[in-house]
Amino acid sequence: MRKIAYIRVSSEGQNTARQKKALKQAGCTVFYEEKVSGATMERPQLQALLDELQEGDIVLVHEISRLSRSTKDLLEIIERIREKGAGLKSVTETWLDTSTDNPMNEFLLTIFSGLVQFERSMIKQRQKEGIEIAKAQGKFKGRKVEVTEGGKKAQKAVQAIEWYKEGKSVRDICKTLSIGTGTLYRLLEREGLR
Structure with a gap:
């Protein structure tokens, strides 16, 4: 049985050291790391991890939001892990453990993955409202057009x-x-x- 770490941050400027340290302490020996949004499934390291999983392996993440920001995508990832005969655990959300057959874990997983998606939707809504207010006040011009003069x-x-x-x-x-x-x-x- 291998303990495999999946580490993700959303942008190049963010640091993965905190996640890496916690996952090493949790006993991980194999690491997949990338700097890409969790809102997309187009993540090369995640796909490589899922393709190379073996029966009995356990995938560890620092927190559930590192795996996915979408409930649908998260449940799809978990299903792919299960199909390989592997499990999933979170370091910070100790209730998340699909390596054992526990109905309570399944129930909690569904609720918390929904909360992650809800939180992301709320952030987007607040951002949109803020932009509308700034536009009304003439303070928001949008992103600069890259195709400029000269x-x-x-x-x-x-x-x-x-x-x-x-x-x-x-x-x-x-x-x-x-x-x-x-x-x-x-x-x-x-x-x-x-």
């Missing part, structure tokens, strides 16, 4: 606007010029075309 970016901006006016699709413009759709939409909004 240089190659200015040429891309001119080309993007020209193609948009000609009726070329947003998808084709973005693909051809290697710019994001958000950048293009902000540019079009700045030019009064949206």
Whole structure:
């Protein structure tokens, strides 16, 4: 039986040392670590961990939110761990232990994963409300458009606007010029075309 650590932080600027220390103390010998949002399932290290799991292994996380921010995704991850004959434990939420067949753990897992998703939704709602208030007060302008005046970016901006006016699709413009759709939409909004 191996104790396998999954360590995740949301951005490059965040430090994983606290999680790593606690998971080493919990006896982990194999570590999968990444700096990516927990809101997505597109996490290479998580996928590698799930693919390489063996029967009897136990996956340890510092806290449940490190594994996923979505109840649906969390339950899917746990199901994949179970299908491999492995278990899951949390260092800080001691009630989380799927390595034993305990109905109370299952019940608590469902409740707490729902709370994690609820908390994330509340944060997004508060952020949206704050942005609306700032917009009403004229203090919020949104993200700056990356395609600005001068240089190659200015040429891309001119080309993007020209193609948009000609009726070329947003998808084709973005693909051809290697710019994001958000950048293009902000540019079009700045030019009064949206």
